[in-house]
Amino acid sequence: MSVTLDQFFNHRPTTEISRDLLGKRFSYRGASAWITETEAYVGAKDQAAHGYQNHKAKWNRALFMAPGTIYVFTMYGSNLLNFITQPVGNPQGVLIRGVQPASGIKLMEQRRHKKGFNLTNGPGKLCTAMGINLSINTQSLAKSQLHLDLVDNAKHPERIATSGRIGVPHKGKWTTAPLRYYVAGNPYVSKMPKSKMNLKTYGWK
DNA sequence: CACTGGATGCCCT
DNA sequence: GGGCATCCAGTGA
Numbered sequence: 001m002s003v004t005l006d007q008f009f010n011h012r013p014t015t016e017i018s019r020d021l022l023g024k025r026f027s028y029r030g031a032s033a034w035i036t037e038t039e040a041y042v043g044a045k046d047q048a049a050h051g052y053q054n055h056k057a058k059w060n061r062a063l064f065m066a067p068g069t070i071y072v073f074t075m076y077g078s079n080l081l082n083f084i085t086q087p088v089g090n091p092q093g094v095l096i097r098g099v100q101p102a103s104g105i106k107l108m109e110q111r112r113h114k115k116g117f118n119l120t121n122g123p124g125k126l127c128t129a130m131g132i133n134l135s136i137n138t139q140s141l142a143k144s145q146l147h148l149d150l151v152d153n154a155k156h157p158e159r160i161a162t163s164g165r166i167g168v169p170h171k172g173k174w175t176t177a178p179l180r181y182y183v184a185g186n187p188y189v190s191k192m193p194k195s196k197m198n199l200k201t202y203g204w205k
Numbered sequence: 206c207a208c209t210g211g212a213t214g215c216c217c218t
Numbered sequence: 219g220g221g222c223a224t225c226c227a228g229t230g231a
Contacts, residue, residue, distance in 0.1 A: 039223075041223075048223070049223085050218070050223080052218085055218060056218095057216085057217080057218060058216085059215085059216060059217085059218080060218075073215085073216090073223085074214060074215050074216080074222095075213095075214080075215075075216090075221090075222050075223070075224065076212080076213055076214070076215090076222065076224040076225070077212080077213035077214040077215080077224080077225085078213080078214085078224050078225070080223065080224085082223090095223060097223090118226095122224070122225070123223075123224075124224050124225065125224090125225075134215095165223070166223075166224095167222085167223050167224075168223070193206070194206085195206090
């Protein structure tokens with residue numbers, strides 16, 4: 001059963017794609033990691049989204065490109081990684097908020113100057129650990145050195161938990177809508193309390 | 206663990 | 219100059 005980028009990103013709601021990305025592995029610059037936490041940003045009507053009211057600017061142009069496009073932007077000095085999920089002109093995407101290191105952990109520790117779960121349990125942290133910066137913004141996953149593996153090497157969540165999105169205050173239903181998805185119990189999820197971590201299975205089947 | 210405030214790099218949303 | 223889909227260290231419990 002092989003899945004193409006087009007099948008994965010181009011024919012389904014962004015929310016469904018966000019859930020399905022949990023457990024997928026991607027690799028880049030000598031390291032690889034499994035996705036543990038995502039957030040859906042659902043386009044022109046979404047007050048929390050960069051594409052709200054179809055706002056276009058140089059910095060967010062990747063949002064309006066083809067499904068499977070990489071969207072990286074910088075804030076507070078951190079880079080944040082997203083994948084675009086709808087046809088050209090429909091500015092929806094998935095923010096990658098957490099990953100579990102799979103290989104190249106030493107390299108990640110050097111880039112982060114940290115060890116442990118802190119290595120990759122946040123959207124800015126994982127970009128630092130993986131060496132991701134603006135240089136791959138607007139690239140297609142089909143052609144990028146950042147390789148998302150939709151076929152092999154995936155893990156499968158025992159349970160997917162949801163919550164409102166992080167860092168989206170005072171936006172009414174867009175603050176509370178359950179558009180954040182994470183692997184329940186996985187320690188490489190942002191703001192995961194120790195008491196809820198499952199250190200035996202990390203939340204995988 | 207919950208909450209806080211300051212630092213931070215881009216871009217002008 | 220201000221805003222931001224963040225990070226970190228410090229505090230108090």
